[in-house]
Amino acid sequence: MIEALVITSCALANCNTTVSSKTNSVVFFISKVKLDFKGRTKYIKKKCVSLLRYLKSRMTGIVYKSTGSWYSIKSLEGDFYECRIKGKFRIQGIKSTNPLAVGDRVDFDLETSNNTQTGVITTIHPRTNYIVRKSVNLSKQTHIIASNIDQVFLLITIDSPPTFTSFIDRFLATTEAYAIKAVLLFNKVDVNDEATQNIVHELSELYESIGYPCLSISALTGENIEAVKTLMTGKSSMFAGHSGVGKSTLVNAIEPGLNIKTKEISEQHKQGQHTTTFAEMFDLSFDARIIDTPGIKGFGVVDMEPAEVDHYFPELFALKQSCKFHNCLHLHEPQCAVKLALENGEVSASRYKSYTQILEGDDEHYRTDNYEPK
Ligand SMILES: Nc1nc2c(ncn2[C@@H]2O[C@H](COP(=O)(O)OP(=O)(O)OP(=O)(O)O)[C@@H](O)[C@H]2O)c(=O)[nH]1
Ligand SMILES: [Mg+2]
Numbered sequence: 124m125i126e127a128l129v130i131t132s133c134a135l136a137n138c139n140t141t142v143s144s145k146t147n148s149v150v151f152f153i154s155k156v157k158l159d160f161k162g163r164t165k166y167i168k169k170k171c172v173s174l175l176r177y178l179k180s181r182m183t184g185i186v187y188k189s190t191g192s193w194y195s196i197k198s199l200e201g202d203f204y205e206c207r208i209k210g211k212f213r214i215q216g217i218k219s220t221n222p223l224a225v226g227d228r229v230d231f232d233l234e235t236s237n238n239t240q241t242g243v244i245t246t247i248h249p250r251t252n253y254i255v256r257k258s259v260n261l262s263k264q265t266h267i268i269a270s271n272i273d274q275v276f277l278l279i280t281i282d283s284p285p286t287f288t289s290f291i292d293r294f295l296a297t298t299e300a301y302a303i304k305a306v307l308l309f310n311k312v313d314v315n316d317e318a319t320q321n322i323v324h325e326l327s328e329l330y331e332s333i334g335y336p337c338l339s340i341s342a343l344t345g346e347n348i349e350a351v352k353t354l355m356t357g358k359s360s361m362f363a364g365h366s367g368v369g370k371s372t373l374v375n376a377i378e379p380g381l382n383i384k385t386k387e388i389s390e391q392h393k394q395g396q397h398t399t400t401f402a403e404m405f406d407l408s409f410d411a412r413i414i415d416t417p418g419i420k421g422f423g424v425v426d427m428e429p430a431e432v433d434h435y436f437p438e439l440f441a442l443k444q445s446c447k448f449h450n451c452l453h454l455h456e457p458q459c460a461v462k463l464a465l466e467n468g469e470v471s472a473s474r475y476k477s478y479t480q481i482l483e484g485d486d487e488h489y490r491t492d493n494y495e496p497k
């Protein structure tokens with residue numbers, strides 16, 4: 124009966140039995156209860172009640188927002204709690220500036236002080252994936268933008284602000300490295316003149332040919348927004364891209380009730396003004412979740428060995444087996460299938476350039492590149 128109660132209370136509290144310290148104390152408690160069972164029914168009853176309470180305070184939820192040291196977490200029951208981490212909380216193998224990211228699934232214990240209920244995060248569940256950004260400044264620190272995502276939409280504008288192919292390619296290489304599906308959204312098509320529209324067509328053709336779905340959209344006029352919603356249905360998605368490309372405007376277009384803050388891009392610099400400052404996840408009305416993120420200035424690629432960079436350029440990787448040397452880096456080696464394809468125009472010059480820039484660890488120059496879609 125007692126064991127049944129323990130199991131029931133585990134289920135009630137959605138107890139994660141892998142949580143070692145608490146599980147140990149539960150096991151210890153069960154054995155103690157068993158020992159005491161014969162003579163001390165009252166004591167056992169009391170202990171069971173406190174165990175039930177203890178287990179009930181253990182919650183599981185998903186990080187929806189992180190603002191410095193506080194995290195907004197939505198429990199599996201659908202309630203939001205403000206939670207924090209107690210003490211040191213490092214995840215093995217990942218050196219990042221933030222220990223927890225939006226999308227993380229965590230366990231937390233509830234605490235009440237001054238009539239306010241807050242939570243203390245105790246455990247992070249294993250991530251299915253995560254996307255990180257390495258700052259391009261000297262610190263070289265990595266920051267986890269979001270985790271447990273099904274797909275990333277990269278918003279691209281040609282003019283205001285400019286998004287260069289080297290940025291797109293770095294971003295795509297990272298999504299490949301983390302096995303996350305990427306979709307390219309060319310936003311603000313309502314303001315494109317003919318020359319700009321031609322660039323959009325060329326880029327769409329190029330990236331579609333590699334296997335990345337592309338859509339031309341306008342978050343302002345609603346063009347193709349239904350197609351974006353269709354791709355989003357049933358999934359957790361993330362919007363990424365430079366500041367001012369229209370990520371928050373798109374979230375508002377998709378779910379007008381959310382009313383997220385957006386801002387004109389600066390006339391002088393043709394750049395966004397970093398209106399969104401924290402990543403935040405929203406539940407949408409059509410069975411979808413979206414993570415709006417702050418604009419990315421630079422996108423350093425996270426530690427890749429030279430030999431693995433071509434793994435993250437699918438069209439180069441497909442040619443690699445035809446190179447003479449199995450460890451060909453496609454730079455100066457003889458009988459290189461990639462270089463041959465490049466000369467024949469079968470591999471895009473801009474993609475090849477991005478590949479060599481990543482290979483050479485050239486973090487500094489890619490932001491000023493021009494469009495070279497062919
Ligand atoms: N013409 C036009 N303007 C747009 C479109 N989408 C967004 N904008 C404008 O672009 C500006 C920047 O939009 P935001 O949604 O704040 O951009 P953001 O990507 O969220 O920027 P950060 O939060 O700084 O990263 C706003 O003035 C929007 O009205 C579009 O499709 N067409
Ligand atoms: Mg924004």
Ligand SMILES: [Zn+2]
Pocket residue numbers: 443446447451452453454456458459460461462
């Ligand atoms: Zn080669």
